[in-house]
Amino acid sequence: MMTLDQSTLLYASVLRQLLPVGGYDTSANTNIAIDIYAHAKLLAQTDFDGKRLLSVIHDIPPELISEYEREYGLPLNCSFDDDRSIEERINIVKWVRSHIFGTEYYRQLLSFFGVELINLVKPKPMQCTDPCTAPVNTEQLRYKIKLLVKNSNTANMSCIIESYFPAFLQIDPVEA
Structure with a gap:
């Protein structure tokens, strides 16, 4: 963890970089340098206090x-x-x-609404080792997902899909 002085120097460096090029003298003994250092010290102290508070609040x-x-x-x-x-x-x-997006995320999200996610089926991309009878994943299928769910009639599935799934996906819920 950085000390307050190290953090102040870092903030001062960043603040100096934000000054317009050629418009200000950035040498150490100017009024602008003193002002930058004062602002950097306040920012560093605020950052330090915030981190200390967040470490206490669990x-x-x-x-x-x-x-x-x-x-x-x-x-x-x-x-x-x-x-x-x-x-x-x-x-x-x-x-x-x-939590981040994934099958387990959607399983837990749907459980909040009383819906059980059995499986999340998305077409696999075609691979050269697949048999000739394997379905081809076209551009239309790339963003299509099928949800196998139980108890979907207890929740508003269209609202859940619109609110919590990425907009580029086409979601088809199917009651299992």
Whole structure:
């Protein structure tokens, strides 16, 4: 971890680089250099204090849950029950913060709406070792995904697909 002085020098260097070329004297003994150093010291101190605060805060405070939800686009758009407890809301925020797109992400996302994802089927690209009878993955099939799901009638699948799946994908939910 950088010390406050090292961070100040780094911020001062960045601030000097942001000055217009030729417009200002960037030597060490000018008023501009003193001003840059003062601003860099404040930025470094703010950065240092912020990192120290974030290292202390391990959990999402219940008082700030509405701000976290607004930041992460929550509550979930297509849910019917908006009467979730604070713990459930905090768990959803933690989940959104820590997961990336993938089969497991979509499986857990759909479980929030009471839908079970059985399989996510996407066409494989054609390979030279495939048999002649293998289906060819054309340009039209590249962005097409089939979702095999259970209990999809309990949730608004079109709303979930529009809200949480990438827009370039064509999603076809199929009840298993």
